[in-house]
Amino acid sequence: MPIFKIKHITNYKYELPVRDSANQIILFPIKDDFQKVIQHDLNISGSPEIEIFIDYYGNEVGTFTQNEPHYQLKIFSKVCVETFPKPLPQDDMFSSEQWTGLDMIKYEVPYIDYLRQETFDGIVQLKETALSIKSDEDTPYQTAIKYCAHVFQNYEYIKGITAVDTTIEEIMKLKAGVCQDFAHVLTAMLRLTGIPARYVSGYICPNRDGMRGEGATHAWAEAYLPEYGWLGLDPTNNCIANENHVRLAVGRNFTDCSPVKGVYKGGFEHIMEVNVSVGYNDEDFNENENYFQPKEINYSKPSATVTAARKQNSYQQYMEAMQQQQQQ
């Protein structure tokens, strides 16, 4: 079964020294029948103590603080993970039976959380679109595949056009975005049709042709199918997310799964470099990180959360800033 060696570097550089930063990382691959973690090394500049807990959605979450003044915060995560393909759904139950099955669990935990769609302008329109794509005989599985294709075909993949907190309404207007946005639109469509859907954060381990979402953390969606369980759907690449997708976290949306976020006191100006690279053999995996040459660095523009803070006066900006990275 495929073994992937993933290096994920997040590097924040500050113009002025910052202090008292509190951070949260969700960088621990999910451990289940389809994913096995062989090795995981986590190095953070300043070597803070990392406290790990399991959140409501079952994800491993780490938190740490960095109180001394610092110009840089570097988080280096090196994972070696083996994946096992999940057999695809048989989909041999009557369609109506499957829909009834979904209807029966709609108020049950945890599905209730994955069926509730936060309201947004355009929700009615999206629901209409969703319902028009699906035919009456379609099973939830067939419906989910159609929605995945719809998002892939109707939304353009453009980096930098959206930010961490772009709303579905804005994505619908732009008809474009990155994987995080694609995943948000797909989960909304599934939920509005009555299929529980969750957001997944992780890494894509592409074949030799390359795939979208490389070089950063990736995001996709999962749909819950009766008698089967969760099916991974990657609307950015229009494929089933299976053994080439490594899962880090699941949740209702990006906010629940944000791989790295932090709040610090000090200068607002910062740049963030993120690089994710996937190797298939031992070549440079065990080498020191300094020898590691990223092929592409993703410079993020400041997130909209920070932009909102920017409207306040510069003193307040100085006092507290929030950093978060978008999933591409």
Next chain:
Amino acid sequence: MIENFIKNYLNHPNTFDEMFLNSDNYRNHYSNFINNFSKESLDNLNKKEELAKKLFMSQGITFTVYDSGEGIEKIFPFDIIPRIITSSEWSFIEKGIKQRLKALNLFLKDVYSNQFILKDKIVPTNVIYSCPHFLREMHNVNVLHDIYIHIAGIDLIRDHDGTFYVLEDNLRTPSGVSYMLENREITKRLFPDLIPQCGVRSVTEYPAILYKNLMALSPRAVSNPTIVMLSPGMYNSAYYEHTTLARLMGVELVEGRDLVVKNQKVFMKTTIGLQQIDVIYRRVDDDYLDPLVFNPNSVLGVAGLMGAYRKGNVAIVNAVGNGVADDKAVYTYVPDMIKYYLNEEPILKNVPTYQLSNRDELEYVFENINKMVIKKTNGSGGYGMLMGHAASEQETEEYKLEILKDPRNFIAQPTISLSSAPCFINGKLSPRRIDLRPFALNGPDGISIVPGGLTRVALKEGSLVVNSSQGGGSKDTWVLTS
């Protein structure tokens, strides 16, 4: 003197008056007070009222009204006539509140761990999971001694026949206790002899009980744990109360910027370096408590606080996530919780409540809207309420549209004719509507409720809204020893 007062007292029709049985007779438990009070001349009473105003002003006993445009910090109006509660009424209230709090506390523990009450379908899962104050971040967090509700303010009202009802539970950051304490101090100055002569139970031990409970929560086994009062700052409507309670308990009054989290521990910045904090009595809402976990734009909280809390290195009072238990849509199920967790019949009644997310109830409420009070499920302070009988047609129609946007956010209750009590207004006694908010403290040794509370008064003639933000005032509340 008193005869004049009684003769001219115009009781509201079909209303329970706390002092007067009818226009000729007063209730027995007021007789001691009336005998003493009647010795005062009108001139003297006017002077006392004037003195009360001056004392409130000079001591800065204020609250803040949001969105009022003018000078927003206001003196809390005080009426010099106390509201008197008999000892048997009090023991009923006390039992009822203790029972209710026990059940609500068990509910919070349950809903953030095993969720038995949801699995047994006593409370619909949907109601809980659609509540914005149900914090998934609190799932499986160990709360010290399993106490979620350390401080509660339970609002009670009386119907036309004198029956007590719970109007709402305040389990997050209930305010008003400092006014209870100040009102008593003012009464002592106005009528120095009356309190001992009438046999009024003391309320002054409140800060001492609270302090003892806070001390008992310290996660570190040290003899002098550090306790702080975390306030959002001077622009908060209850800032006066934050300063008063901090002073009375002798604990530090801090704001978010004074604290820092380091390796899952909370510290206070002092002139001699960092000092570890054990217990935080916070008056900052959940959403603003930790920008890392909740509202990222908050500057009122402390980044990383939830990490320290989860780890058990700091106690937070009240616990985080209590809002799911005092949500007005969840309120409907409190009697069921009492039966479910305690196997007891509820002592205090709920006001009948219609859930507007339920289609049939919505239709019924819309048809009878002029007999209803409609509230936001997550509102407080009397903001955003519709009083059906008093609203204009246009206001009603606008409000209906608002409800239809998200019916889950609203509940309706039939208008209750709140009990009245005489107030000294313009030199005579006039009836005004009142409610009662007793304050309960829950510590490792159990629940204690100081005998008294805040009696709020709707000072506007004919008004049924007692909230201080809506033109309400208050009275000293006497609980008699016998």
